[in-house]
Amino acid sequence: QVQLVESGGGVVQPGGSLRLSCAASGFTFRSHGMHWVRQAPGKGLEWVAFIRYDESDDYYADSVRGRFTISRDNSKNTLFLQMSSLRPEDTAVYYCARAGLHFYMDVWGKGATVSVSS
Amino acid sequence: SFELTQPPSVSVSPGQTATITCSGNELGDKFASWYQHKPGQSPVMVIYEDSRRPSGIPERFSGSNSGNTATLTISGTQALDEAAYYCQAWDSNTAVFGGGTRLTVL
Secondary structure, three states: OOEEEEEOOEEEOOOOOEEEEEEEEOOOHHHOOEEEEEEOOOOOEEEEEEEOOOOOOEEEOOOOEOOEEEEEEOOOOEEEEEEOOOOHHHOEEEEEEEEOOOOOEEEEOOOEEEEEOO | OOOOEOOOEEEEOOOOOEEEEEEOOOHHHOOEEEEEEOOOOOOEEEEEOOOEOOOOOOOOEEEEEEOOEEEEEEOOOOHHHOEEEEEEEEEOOEEEEOOOEEEEEO
């Protein structure tokens, strides 16, 4: 079945770095764009980043541009989010999601928790 | 920047129709999608491309989008529909979510 599984979450100090991974299975990963979306405690959903199926383009929310980098390895069916210069406000559950034709998110992972605290 | 506005909460009695709105400048010119999010679970897409239902989503979920407003309608609302609902659209290489609407079934 179609599945996305995030990993790499944890606790990190402000200013630190962390890399999230998202392993995809059950569909042709290399044919789909992918998103990262997060939810801070008590807050709503916030889009973080998007990458096209062939890595030809990537886009970021203003809140993370210049600090986060989205990438993918189509040979390993894996999506990544490299997070640097982390701030307490980056604390959230991070979801990877498969993108549909018009950038909707039709399949979601279970999420990885990132906590930025000293 | 493009913004989407939703009412913070909507209440409905079981069996009645729930209507959740999402407002944004010329939203009708874009594709809107809707997501159901229950505590401790992953979000689930319930409507995409304004009015299309993914396989496995009950027929009681429907959507429309025109002018500045997209609407999610849940007919014959059930207790298990209680959740937060988010609208989303793509604008200027950015995905935008509405602030979310907490649907209470009471």
